[in-house]
Structure formats: C-alpha cells, structure tokens
Amino acid sequence: MAKIIIVGGSLGGLLVGNLLRSKGHEVDILEKVPGSLDGRGAGIVPHPILIKALEMCGITIDHDLGVPVQRRVTLDQQGNTIADLELPQIFTSWGRLYHLLKENFPEKNYHSGKNVVSFGENSQEVMVHCDDGTSYNGELLIASDGLRSVIRAILAPQIKPVYTGYVAWRGVCEEAALSKYMKDTLFPYFSFGLPEGEQMLGYPVAGNNNDLSIGHRKYNFVWYRQAPEDTVLKDLLTDADGVFHPQGISPIQVNWKHIAAVRQAAKNNLAPQFAEVLEKTGMVFFQPIYDVYSEKVAFNRVALMGDASFVARPHVGMGVSKAAEDALSIVNNIELHGATPKALEQYQKERLIPCQRVIARAQYLGKFMTAQGQEELKNNHIGIAHRVMEETAVDISDIIMSDDLIPEEL
Ligand SMILES: Cc1cc2nc3c(=O)[nH]c(=O)nc-3n(C[C@H](O)[C@H](O)[C@H](O)COP(=O)(O)OP(=O)(O)OC[C@H]3O[C@@H](n4cnc5c(N)ncnc54)[C@H](O)[C@@H]3O)c2cc1C
Incomplete structure (x- = not known):
C-alpha cells in the first residue's frame, strides 16, 4: 500500500483522502488553516457522482442529507x-459534507495549521515542506489547495485565476x-x-x-x-x-x-x-x-485536483461534484497502476477534457450576465427565465461527454 500526501483539507482533499484510505493507503492531509473549517461554505447541490463518492468512502447517506x-x-x-x-x-450544505468527511478521516492523519510552501521530488517520492519547518514525504502528492494553489503556482505559474x-x-x-x-x-x-x-x-x-x-x-x-x-x-x-x-x-x-x-x-x-x-x-x-483553466494536471508524482486544477463559475453548481470525480479518477488509477507517475498521467487523460468542458459550460451560463445575454433577456424574458432555470446547477455529466455543450444561440 502507498503513502500519499494531500495538500488542502477542504472538501476536495477530504474526498480524495477518504477514498484513498478506503483502499488501504496511508494518507496525510496538510491544511494551512488551524482548527475547523466550519462556517466556510453555504449551499451545495449534490450531484449523483458526489453521492457515489461519499458511499465509496464508507459514508452512509440517509434521508437527512439536505432539504x-x-x-x-x-x-x-x-x-x-x-x-x-x-x-x-x-x-x-457545505458544513454537512465537511462534517461527514472530516469525521470519517482519522484525526491523527489530518494536520491543521500546516502551511505548505514548497516541495522536492526524486525518482521514488515527494517531500513537502511547511512554513513551520516540518516536512512530510509520500510516493505521490495530491494538491487540493484551491483557487490560489501554491503547488500549481510552483508547477504551472502561467495558470492564474482570471x-x-x-x-x-x-x-x-x-x-x-x-x-x-x-x-x-x-x-x-x-x-x-x-x-x-x-x-x-x-x-x-x-x-x-x-x-x-x-x-x-x-x-x-x-x-x-x-x-x-x-x-x-x-x-x-x-x-x-x-x-x-x-x-x-x-x-x-x-x-x-x-x-x-x-x-x-x-x-x-x-x-x-x-x-x-x-x-x-x-x-x-x-x-x-x-475562471481557472489548466492544460495539464499531472506533473510526474504530483497531481492537481478540485479548485486547484479548474474553477468553473458557480452557475454549473459543480465544484464539489467535480472534486469528487477528480478524486474517484485518481484513486481508480492508483488501483490500476500503483502510486506511480503513470497513474497520474492516466488521471490527466481521463479528466482534462471533461473539466475543460465544464469551464466552457459555466462560461456559457455566465453569458446571461453579459450585454449579449441582456439583449436576449430583454427580447425574451420568460424564455430566458425558463432556460436559466433548466440549465443552472443541474447534472451535466451527459452534456459534458457530448459535443453539443453550448447551444447555438448565445
Ligand atoms: C459563490 C460560489 C458558490 C458555489 N456553489 C457551489 C455549489 O452549489 N455546488 C458545488 O458543488 N460547488 C459550489 N461552489 C464551489 C465549491 O465551493 C468548490 O469548488 C469546492 O469546495 C472545491 O473545493 P477544493 O477542496 O478543491 O478547494 P477549497 O475548498 O478552496 O480548499 C482548498 C483548501 O486548501 C487549503 N490550502 C490552501 N493553500 C494551502 C497551503 N499552502 N498549505 C496547506 N493548505 C492550503 C485551504 O485553506 C483550503 O482549506 C461554489 C463556489 C462559489 C465561489
């Protein structure tokens, strides 16, 4: 079984951490915020893939998941x-998911107040360094450190939030x-x-x-x-x-x-x-x-996931479900190829295009906010209202797999 380091202990990090543990791997999560992250998020639309990931983590979803x-x-x-x-x-709610995932993950392997500032790598492992002088090593490093990912800034400084x-x-x-x-x-x-x-x-x-x-x-x-x-x-x-x-x-x-x-x-x-x-x-x-848009999410023994790899505008309501899908793909490929660069390469192959398509879809939904979208709204208020209701925060897994991602008009 492998030893894996995760940077970022929010929903993305906890999803991949729990899934890896369910397969028997030794996992350490490093989170820069000391104490609980409670109170950070608000409402979340859980798509089927998120429910599947939670179940695979061993978390029972009963009737009280939400409203x-x-x-x-x-x-x-x-x-x-x-x-x-x-x-x-x-x-x-964000808090509900956070508690389910946090309580399912061993406290001794969740390290709060660990601000990762750099990492080094050799042919066998990755060594992660925190600003308090501590270091952690593993065969792979999964970066789930969000919109302003430090790991992404080191590996792909050209990718910046737009x-x-x-x-x-x-x-x-x-x-x-x-x-x-x-x-x-x-x-x-x-x-x-x-x-x-x-x-x-x-x-x-x-x-x-x-x-x-x-x-x-x-x-x-x-x-x-x-x-x-x-x-x-x-x-x-x-x-x-x-x-x-x-x-x-x-x-x-x-x-x-x-x-x-x-x-x-x-x-x-x-x-x-x-x-x-x-x-x-x-x-x-x-x-x-x-928007955060990446051309590459696997870098030898390091992978970017969740908001560290792509951020789609919230109109799609996909952030947490996307992180779940990233996590499932990472874990599945580690099962198939071991904790190796090959596993992360395969993860990239699976996830790059779907994630790029989620960004495109979210940008399309954001167009209702632009001058062009406003013109449409003026001419066809009720029609656009229906379209916004039909397309906001719905499961788009089928759409992402097809080429008809963006409707003709708009
Ligand atoms: C307005 C709005 C509405 C949204 N609505 C929805 C919705 O309805 N449904 C949905 O699914 N998603 C929604 N999202 C998106 C969702 O919140 C995120 O996509 C999702 O939580 C992914 O989280 P993550 O774990 O990848 O990143 P984050 O939640 O950003 O977590 C990154 C973690 O890494 C830690 N970290 C950062 N740097 C370091 C470091 N150097 N060392 C150690 N730790 C570090 C941070 O402290 C943080 O805890 C919304 C977002 C916004 C802005």
Whole structure:
C-alpha cells in the first residue's frame, strides 16, 4: 500500500483522502488553516457522482442529507412568479459534507495549521515542506489547495485565476426570521430573479446541526452582480479601515457601507422576498468569481485536483461534484497502476477534457450576465427565465461527454 500526501483539507482533499484510505493507503492531509473549517461554505447541490463518492468512502447517506425541493420559480421585481419548473433536487450544505468527511478521516492523519510552501521530488517520492519547518514525504502528492494553489503556482505559474467581471454576494438567513409571505412564496423553491445585468438565486438549506425541521432551516442566496476590476471590485476588496485585500477579503472584513449599499440595491432591483432575505441576513459577504483553466494536471508524482486544477463559475453548481470525480479518477488509477507517475498521467487523460468542458459550460451560463445575454433577456424574458432555470446547477455529466455543450444561440 502507498503513502500519499494531500495538500488542502477542504472538501476536495477530504474526498480524495477518504477514498484513498478506503483502499488501504496511508494518507496525510496538510491544511494551512488551524482548527475547523466550519462556517466556510453555504449551499451545495449534490450531484449523483458526489453521492457515489461519499458511499465509496464508507459514508452512509440517509434521508437527512439536505432539504428536498420540488420546483424552481422565477420572480419579477414585484415578487410575482413569472415562470416555474418542476425539478426535484436535494440541497445540502457545505458544513454537512465537511462534517461527514472530516469525521470519517482519522484525526491523527489530518494536520491543521500546516502551511505548505514548497516541495522536492526524486525518482521514488515527494517531500513537502511547511512554513513551520516540518516536512512530510509520500510516493505521490495530491494538491487540493484551491483557487490560489501554491503547488500549481510552483508547477504551472502561467495558470492564474482570471476574473470574470462579476462577484457573487452571498449569505444564509434564518428561516424563523422571515415573514409568512416570504416563506409561502419563495422559501420552498429554488428561486431566481433576473434584474438587468444581474442574477439572483436562492434555496433552502439545513439549519444549525443539520436541523431540517420546519422553522429551523436557513435560506441560502447567491446574487451575481457586475463589478469591474479596477473600480468597483477594488473598492469592494477594501475594508472599512482603508486596507486593500487583493487576494480576497474575508466575510467579516467586508466594509459595512458596501453591505448597506447592497441591501439598498436589493430593495431597488429585486423581488421584495429577496430584499427581505438580504435585510434579515446577519453576515452578507461576497466572492469575486474567477475562471481557472489548466492544460495539464499531472506533473510526474504530483497531481492537481478540485479548485486547484479548474474553477468553473458557480452557475454549473459543480465544484464539489467535480472534486469528487477528480478524486474517484485518481484513486481508480492508483488501483490500476500503483502510486506511480503513470497513474497520474492516466488521471490527466481521463479528466482534462471533461473539466475543460465544464469551464466552457459555466462560461456559457455566465453569458446571461453579459450585454449579449441582456439583449436576449430583454427580447425574451420568460424564455430566458425558463432556460436559466433548466440549465443552472443541474447534472451535466451527459452534456459534458457530448459535443453539443453550448447551444447555438448565445
Ligand atoms: C459563490 C460560489 C458558490 C458555489 N456553489 C457551489 C455549489 O452549489 N455546488 C458545488 O458543488 N460547488 C459550489 N461552489 C464551489 C465549491 O465551493 C468548490 O469548488 C469546492 O469546495 C472545491 O473545493 P477544493 O477542496 O478543491 O478547494 P477549497 O475548498 O478552496 O480548499 C482548498 C483548501 O486548501 C487549503 N490550502 C490552501 N493553500 C494551502 C497551503 N499552502 N498549505 C496547506 N493548505 C492550503 C485551504 O485553506 C483550503 O482549506 C461554489 C463556489 C462559489 C465561489
């Protein structure tokens, strides 16, 4: 059995770590954040491949994975439903998946507070070095260290996150804080709003401690808004004390004036139900949306996976499922070829084109935010509303395997 090092102990790292352990390998996960990563993510749409990966990790998925939702609706600015679609799905939360995976992985092999800064390699193994002077070695190194991967920056410095021109304002609101009107007309659905140049969506997720009971759940929203890089984004990334955070600002540092402004914009631009959600959400924050596109994900004894290899805009709702698929492919190829460069080469062969296609699909969905998409929306609001509902965060495994990835128009 092999000894394998994973850099990054978030969902991607935990998925591949658990899968490797289920096959008997010795695995160490190095995570730079000290303590729990709890509270980091919000809602997640679990596609079938993610459920399969969890089951293969030995994690039993019972009826309480998340909140079942039967329908999607689009609301106009007055709060009326202008389009709807039957599409049953379950919405789980980032925290739920994190706990399932973390509790399934041995504590002694999960090393928190380990910030990896470099690595070295010979013909037999890889040696990983942390900024506290400690080192770990293994036959393979799997880099699941996210959007700004240090390992990717060493191996392929030319690959950089490319800003898309818009951000996602996000937050999670307590169900109990919402009005009956909101709970009747918005809460039970995967809901959309399409104001000019923007896209709002929201859905119910579990409450604290995975509480799925009525009155104790939460409502998760994602509001895509234009933010040109040199002006609006720069301002958004500057905190209330005037400090600029070019690599990303943490939720608690977002300037209160920006939060007040976005709540006001919600009242002006969105259905009143969505405006209520923003007003009642304690922590409103934003994430700039990036594309990361790779031409290579295997480098001898090192592989990139999850957000370290590709980041697709969240319209596809695929981030965690993609990480699961990467993990399954890595583990399967190690079973077939041992912990060798050949296994990682085969992983690259399997995953490169599907991942590149997920990026293309996500860029296509992002086009509804562009001038061209807006023109379409003006001419055919209801038609586009239906299309957005049909295409956002759905299982696209069949589409990815075909050449008809991008519809003709748009
Ligand atoms: C607005 C938005 C909405 C989203 N919605 C969805 C959705 O509905 N469904 C879905 O599936 N996905 C969604 N995603 C994407 C999803 O969150 C990620 O794709 C997924 O979590 C993949 O995670 P990862 O483990 O690869 O990377 P990350 O979660 O970024 O984890 C990387 C880890 O590596 C650690 N790390 C970084 N550098 C080092 C270092 N030098 N040493 C040690 N550790 C290090 C970090 O601390 C972090 O814990 C969304 C993303 C955004 C921005």
